[in-house]
Amino acid sequence: MSIDENRDFIPINIALLTVSDSRRIEDDRSGQLLYDRVTSAGHSVMASQILPDEKNLIENQLKRWIQDDEVDVIISTGGTGLTGRDVTVEAHHAVYEKEIIAFGTIFSVISMKKIGTSAVQSRATAGVAGGTYLFALPGSPNACRDAWDEILKYQLDYRHRPCNFVEILPRLDEHHR
Numbered sequence: 411m412s413i414d415e416n417r418d419f420i421p422i423n424i425a426l427l428t429v430s431d432s433r434r435i436e437d438d439r440s441g442q443l444l445y446d447r448v449t450s451a452g453h454s455v456m457a458s459q460i461l462p463d464e465k466n467l468i469e470n471q472l473k474r475w476i477q478d479d480e481v482d483v484i485i486s487t488g489g490t491g492l493t494g495r496d497v498t499v500e501a502h503h504a505v506y507e508k509e510i511i512a513f514g515t516i517f518s519v520i521s522m523k524k525i526g527t528s529a530v531q532s533r534a535t536a537g538v539a540g541g542t543y544l545f546a547l548p549g550s551p552n553a554c555r556d557a558w559d560e561i562l563k564y565q566l567d568y569r570h571r572p573c574n575f576v577e578i579l580p581r582l583d584e585h586h587r
Contacts, residue, residue: 412570413567413569413570414569415569417568417569418569419452419567419568420568420576421452421454422453422454422482422483422579423454423456423480423481423482423483424448424453424454424455424456424483424484424485424566425455425456425457425458425459425475425478425481425484425485426441426445426448426455426458426484426485426486426487427458427459427468427471427472427475427484427486427487428440428441428458428460428486428487428488428549429460429461429462429463429487429488429489429498430460430462430463430488430489430549431462431463431495433460433488434460435460438460439551440487440488440547440549440550440551440553440554441458441487443551443555443558444487444547444554445458447555447558447559447563448485448558451563451566453566456478456480456481457475457478457481459471463488463489463495463496463497463498464497465497465501465504466501468486468489468497468498469501469504472486472501472505472539473505475542476539476540476541476544477540481542482542482543482579483542483543483544483566483575484542484543484544484545485544485547485562486502486544486545486546486547487548487549487553488549489501489549490532490533490546490547490548491531491533491548492531492533496533498546499533499535499546502535502537502544502546503535503537505537505544506537506539506544507537507539507540508538508539509535509536509537510535510536510537510538510543513534513535513536513545513561514532514534516561517532517534517547517556517557517561518530518534520557520561521556524552524556532548534546534547534553534557540586541583541586542582543579543582545557545562
């Protein structure tokens with residue numbers, strides 16, 4: 411993995427969604443961590459929202475952002491666990507055209523190194539819909555830090571080699587044209 415300094419950085423537009431029955435803007439540490447990392451990397455946060463763990467609300471918000479030509483990437487945090495109220499993964503899967511299966515695998519490998527077998531409880535997922543990338547991360551700040559610092563920071567940087575998500579972004583919806 412390397413950054414090709416001969417390529418120009420291309421900023422992308424990202425929407426952030428926190429899924430929680432208890433978080434508010436003033437105590438949303440995971441959402442704030444993602445906001446800080448996204449903007450520090452040079453990208454733009456086009457929108458942010460906090461929603462309760464309700465599948466239809468999450469799914470509808472994802473669909474609105476997918477339809478928004480100004481949003482290239484959606485990152486959600488929270489609701490990826492195993493309890494009855496954890497429905498973010500189901501909402502994501504309901505809108506995916508294609509799942510990025512290796513994202514969850516790579517996230518699990520990274521998590522395993524840090525939290526051992528507890529990583530098995532994560533259902534982090536990613537996919538593509540309507541020319542938009544979607545990533546569902548666990549709700550803990552540490553999990554968001556790991557996903558951003560070890561996967562997304564690189565894959566959302568056009569200069570990253572040998573390949574990255576940004577360079578194929580214009581082609582994600584070619585089957586719709």
